[in-house]
Amino acid sequence: MxxxxxxxxxxxxxxxxxxxxxxxxxxxxxxxxxxxxxxxxxxxxxxxxxxxxxxxxxxxxxxxxxxxxxxxxxxxxxxxxxxxxxxxxxxxxxxxxxxxxxxxxxxxxxxxxxxxxxxxxxxxxxxxxxxxxxxxxxxxxxxxTIYEVLASKQTVQMKFEAKTLPQKDFLGSSDPYMIITKESPDGQHQLEVYRSETIHKTLAPVWSEFTVRVHDLCDCDHYRRLRISVYDWDRHTSDDFIGAVNTSLNELNKQFITGGLSVLELRRHPNLNSNNKSPKGQKKGGQSSAASATDKSSKRKSLLLKSLHKLQSLDIHNNHNNNNDNNCGLLLISKLHYRQVPTFVDYIGSGGTQLHFMAAIDCTSDSQPFHHRLLHTSAAATSSATAATTATDNKLTVVDQSVNCFEFLLNSFGQLLQPYDYQGLFAVFGFGARFAGQPTVSHAFNLRLGVGGGQQSVVPYCDSVDDMRRCYRASLKSMIPSSSSNSANTGRPFAPVINHVVQLTKNFQNGRHYFVFTILTSGCHTDTADTLEAIVRASAMPVSIVIVGVGNCPFNHLKRLSGDSTCSRGCRTYRDNVQFFQLKNYQTSTHILESRLTNTILQTIPKQMLEYMESRNFVPKNTSLV
CATH class of the missing domain: 2.60.40 (Immunoglobulin-like)
Structure with missing residues (x-):
């Protein structure tokens, strides 16, 4: 047994x-x-x-x-x-x-x-x-023998547009965007699944098509109720609600198969109880009932299309003044396409894709207190915090007295990622310092260089997370920090070390490698334009960037780097692969909430890796897409 x-x-x-x-x-x-x-x-x-x-x-x-x-x-x-x-x-x-x-x-x-x-x-x-x-x-x-049990590997590609929306802005137009939500398991509230971009100054927006996993959209239940809401974006006040419709993936699919287009009426107060019954609740009726349902669907679609032409011919001013539920416009789904895609486990399992951990540590003068300040706790504080553990679901970790916060973060992330790297491609870098005998400050140097007494190591990679910590410790003895102020050859630029990592990842673009690059810093970057350009280049590479702020700096500029709207001189990122977190949000006076820290920071890595693989059309070998 x-x-x-x-x-x-x-x-x-x-x-x-x-x-x-x-x-x-x-x-x-x-x-x-x-x-x-x-x-x-x-x-x-x-x-x-x-x-x-x-x-x-x-x-x-x-x-x-x-x-x-x-x-x-x-x-x-x-x-x-x-x-x-x-x-x-x-x-x-x-x-x-x-x-x-x-x-x-x-x-x-x-x-x-x-x-x-x-x-x-x-x-x-x-x-x-x-x-x-x-x-x-x-x-x-x-x-x-281990294998993945998943209800579906399906994704659905959808494209939405709207017609004859009411005017919400003073100048006679609207700035609409769309949100798709699903019911929570208890049915008490809505969970956001997708949010579209905002189309400015239009009453007939055409949003970009998007792809979402069926598992994320409706938990693989095509009869699960979905709410599609349309809002008007406002710069200075709260956004205005335009209308919503309650439907399901099954209903959308039926309309799309029948006529190649799904047309939905937006209402101010959509009926929550008008849900489509699942197959278990359907009555047994022979061919006549099935034909009747098809006829009703066709008639309904015909009426909706007629109402579309009617609404288009109405005067916009009258639509704006009429608050009837039937005058909120129409929502059209012009594309509904299903596709089978591999999962994260397919890539790292049978596909053989490895995850490699890299880190860059702030070595400027401002960060020096964090390099030499050890994380410690007293016995009394330990016992009181342990008592509080029973009242929370967060793991309270009493940190080893012999490590600082940088070593703790290296160990926390590295230990989780180490099982996914059987080649041992770990790397740890520093920026904002120079070694004894070097005339200039470097903002992208391998910390193995400190182990070799100031000489560049022949092998740029560490063997394990423990080797990363050893190289970091040895480098502190011969490191000369620079000023973090924004002046010549100083400051705290992120672009050099990001570009250095991007250059390394250029040799690993075959779908078998993906990198998690963590920047540990005590302050904001001082080269915004160059950093944005480096992030744009990194978004096309197999790398995710995680920035962790240490200390009490506001980090306002770093918070803006996280998101898919980062632009650099007119260029947009190919995908959202940058995140920012602040360590103090996961700390108490004596403990670090290590479990919540790692869970929050690393939870989006699988999604980011899948986005990269799909953008390059990399399919894992020996994978069954069923």
């Missing part, structure tokens, strides 16, 4: 593999195969995968005995990320036996007990936990 357990880092969800206090809970159990030393279990164990969390699974094989306690035959602890990135169809791992064997009753009691006491483990503790079994006796080999 095989049992699968996972440690839980969310107190509100006991089915989530993660890490907390060395406590594991059971997530699945196979059937018992009798009288066999090479069992082949058929029961599948589902596990929720989250890229932005460290998820440790424990596999245990037990000998079932009716008359006595079950006996533990072997155990295996493994990170879920390592399973997903394994290049073999069948993962073979050795089972080991701990020195003290628990009984099955002890396993059950540990699984059902609540997670109490201290919750002060970080990623280093988890690695020690995984390494603990390497010295134990080998008792067998466990073969694991």
């Amino acid at each position: 095989l049992t699968t357990t996972g440690a839980n880092n969310n107190n509100n969800n006991n089915n989530t593999p993660g890490v907390v206090g060395n406590r594991f809970i059971e997530t699945g159990r196979t059937e018992v195969i009798r009288n066999s030393r090479s069992p082949d279990w058929t029961v599948k164990v589902p596990v929720d995968y989250r890229f932005n969390e460290l998820q440790v699974l424990r596999f245990e094989v037990w000998d079932y005995d009716i008359c006595a306690d079950n006996e533990l035959l072997g155990r295996l602890d493994l990170d879920l990320g390592q399973l997903i990135t394994a290049r073999d169809d069948v993962i073979k791992k050795r089972l080991r036996l701990p020195s003290v064997q628990p009984t099955v009753h002890q396993l059950s009691s540990n699984s059902s007990s609540s997670s109490s006491g201290s919750n002060n483990n970080n990623n280093n503790n988890n690695n020690n936990e995984l390494q603990a079994y390497s010295k134990l006796m080998v008792t067998g080999e466990l073969w694991i």
Whole structure:
């Protein structure tokens, strides 16, 4: 009998593999195969995968005995990320036996007990936990097959336009934009799925076509209610509501198949109860009922098209003064196209795409206090914060007293990304300093150069996250910081180090590599125009840029870099691949909310990687798009 357990880092969800206090809970159990030393279990164990969390699974094989306690035959602890990135169809791992064997009753009691006491483990503790079994006796080999279970890999490409919208602006026009929302699981509120661009000074906008995953749009339920709302953008006041319509993907698809166009009436107060019934709620009626439904749909479409021509012939002034629900305009869907696309797991799993971690650290004079100020906490503060852990779902991490905030961030991000990089292409850079014997300040230098006594290293990459921290520590001893003021050869420019990383990624544009580049800084950049140009170039490369602000600087300029509207001398970014976060938003006086920090910062990396792969038409090998 095989049992699968996972440690839980969310107190509100006991089915989530993660890490907390060395406590594991059971997530699945196979059937018992009798009288066999090479069992082949058929029961599948589902596990929720989250890229932005460290998820440790424990596999245990037990000998079932009716008359006595079950006996533990072997155990295996493994990170879920390592399973997903394994290049073999069948993962073979050795089972080991701990020195003290628990009984099955002890396993059950540990699984059902609540997670109490201290919750002060970080990623280093988890690695020690995984390494603990390497010295134990080998008792067998466990073969694991892992695959993704997903309701749909479909995307839908849509294009919206509107006709005869009412006037909302003083000069007789509107600035409309559109929002698509879906009902929350509890049905109490709406969740935004897509927001279009704003078309200025028009009553007949044609928005750009867009692509959205069916899973994100309606959770793969084509009968789930969707609300499409149209608003008028205002610069100085709140946006005006124009109208909305409640529909479903099934309704849109039926109209589109019938006439090649979906026409919807915008209303001020759309009827929430006029929902389309799912197949389970449909009455059994033979061909006559099906034909009747088709006739009604055709008649409805004909009436809508007639109303379109009628509304176009009406005087705009009369439409503006009439507040009737029927005078909010029409919404047209001119394109509705489905396509099968690969998922993030397809790329990093069978596709073999690696994620590489790179970081650049601010070495200017303003950042020096953060290089030498160690993160620490007192015992009294630790106990009080531990008590508060039970009241929140955020993991409070007591930071190692021997590291500073830069080392902590390197370790937090690196440990999550390390399982996805089997080649070991880690790199750590610095900017805003020079080494002894160098005449000028550099704003893009490899920190391995500090290890070699001021000489450029032959190999620019580090072997692991620990090697990144070692190179950073060694470089501090011979580093001479520059002023962060905006003057000649000084300042804090971001463009040189971004361009340096872009140059490195030019050699990895085959769909098998993707980079996560993190800039750790204590202040804003001083080269706005050059940084924007560098970001535009980076948006076409296989890289995501994450900027983390350390300290209490306002960081106003950095907040503007995050978003897909970044322009540089008339050029727009190809995709949104820049994010900014401030460390103090994830800190208390004694702790760092490490779990919330990494979850928030890394949660958009899969989406950004998929956008790049789709823009280059890279399809992972050995992937079934079903």
